[in-house]
Amino acid sequence: MTYPRTESGKREILFNAFDMNCVVHQSPGLWRHPEDRAREYNTIGYWTEVAQILERGLFDGLFIADVLGPYDVFGSNPEAALRSGAQIPLQDPFLLVSAMAAVTKNLGFGITAGTAYEHPYPFSRRLGTLDHLTGGRVGWNVVTGYLPSAAQNMGQDDQMEHDRRYDHADEYLDVVYKLLEGSWEDDAVLADKASGVFTDPTKVHRIEHHGEFFKTPGIGVVEPSPQRTPVIYQAGASSRGRAFAGKHAEAVFINPPTKELAKASVAKIRASVAEAGRDPYSVRIFAMQTIVTGEDNAAAQAKYEDLTRYIDAEGGLVLMSGWMGIDLSQFDLDQPIGDVKSNAIQSTVETFQKASGREDEVWTVRQLAEWVGVGGFGPVIIGDGPTAAQQLIEWQEETDVDGFNLAYHITPGTFEDVVEHVVPELQRLGRYKTEYAPGTLRNKLFGAGDHLPAEHHGAQFQLRRKG
Structure with a gap:
């Protein structure tokens, strides 16, 4: 497997939009900007409009971040987070996806969900349900959690120790794989009106999982969805997190603010994937980036300076x-x-x-x-379409990333600007798709079919496929 190429034969740049079901994601204070509509985050219309903008720009996906618990390290309480709106109030990302899928045909959805506080049995049902409802356009960003407030509100004194959280997550994913890959055979559903048999019970199997953290003996309850297991995203930067990515991830999100740090991070991730016995390019790596763009460089710089007036x-x-x-x-x-x-x-x-x-x-x-205040921890590109496009190309060529998670400064204006100014320039340079590939999110990203590839850890749990 190699990295995706455009029709011109050049390496393709992939785009995810980086968002969160809240008012303030990465740019505190900018919700006050007169053009910002983040306050509409709790309406269906806002999200369906964002999805349509992204699909018009041929974005690969909408990556929706999430945390469970307030940011309360500052001042040892959540008061400043509440005042500034910094990732609170915050709503469930899963409930957005069906509406957005209904108004799009190709856009993927990377949804963040943690392994610490929900049993994998009901969670696997939610994943399978969304994979059905989106026609196979769902990815799962696997997180183990990092805010102590989340653990405390779930009845624990603190989170598990860092590496222990990944041990727990490893088993969590195995349960999910077993339920989605190894319980129902492809042709288990007959839907035979003549015989009255909907599902052949001989083709639905108990998973008999008895592990250190979970006991799940029975069958899955979701019939096979287009991808079975959604695309697995991951964002851990520690050595244990990279080992987890090497074993499970199909897409990895990184957020280093310099090219030098990004290059080192990408190299370590690809090495971890190779150590797990997989092709190092079987993982798509997305670096965080914020773009402030306009008709020309002067307009982009003026826009940036205007944004800084609203920083909190x-x-x-x-x-x-x-x-x-x-x-x-x-x-x-x-x-x-x-x-x-x-x-x-x-x-x-x-x-x-x-x-x-x-x-x-x-x-x-x-x-x-x-x-x-503008773009969070990641780097910021300021310039017109050609300037931004060239800098993105340089980032890819110098760091070996596959694409970018584009954070917004104002929303949905940031994404509209990228679609209007940057996407056409990347297309002109032969570095960005001019149409979507067919099929599921996994096939769009890799061009190798809908299901987990044979070398992936989760493939060992697959039942034999028809044909």
Whole structure:
């Protein structure tokens, strides 16, 4: 397997939109911008419009992030998160998908769901249901969780230890594979009106799973869906997370703010995939990116400067505190970072300085917050269509990523701008599709059919297919 190519024979750039079922995802404060419609996140019309914009731009998918619990590391409470709207209020991502699928034909949906707090038996039913209702356009972004507040609200003192969470997730996925791949044979459903037999019971099998974390002996309840197992996404950056990705992932999301860090991360992920006995290019890797674009470079720069007027510094620190696990409320906003005794903060700021080209500046805590105010932790491209397209191409060629998870600054305007200015330029350069490939999300991404490939860990649980 290799990376996808366009009709011109050049390497194709893939696009996911990066969103969340909330008001503030990655850019705190920008919900106040007069053109932003994030406040409509709790309406069906907002999401169906976003889906149609993305499909018009031939996006591969809409990647919907999620957490279960508020960001309460900052100040040791959720008050600042609530004030700023930083990923709270927050709604279930699964319930969006059916409506969006009804108004699109090709757009994929990568839905984030954790393995810590829901049993895999009912969860596998939800996955199979959505795979049916979307015609096989669903992916599952597997997360183990990182917010202590989620564990506490589910009756636990804290999350499991980091590597132990992945042990638990490994078994969780095995149960899901067994239910979706190994319970119903392809031709189990007869729907024979003459005999009155809907399903042949001899072709539906108990999975008899008895593991360390789960006991699931019976049959699955969903008949085989177009993909059976949806495309598996994953975003863990630790060594244990990369091992998990090598075993399970078909698409991986990374968010390094520099090309050097991205290149190193991609190389490690592909090595982990190879170590698991799989083709290193059997995984599509998406890097986070935010694009501020317009009719020309001057218009794009003016748009960026306008966006910065709405940045919520406290909201930025709320997100950074949650991501880093450090309470940034203990520092004065105008305190130089050099005075902050934290290796994690120092290394983060050094990375941002390099990404911004301002390595010689003395940064303050406020500047750290403002840096994440447009686009969150990831890099930001500012420029017209040709400028943005060229920078994306350089990112791909220098880092070996397959594509980008595009975060918004305002919504849906960010995505509309990319569709209007960047997509046509990438197409002109032969680096972006001009039409969708047929079939399921898995076939669109890999061109190798609808089901898990034989080398994937989950394939061992497959019943023999017809023919």
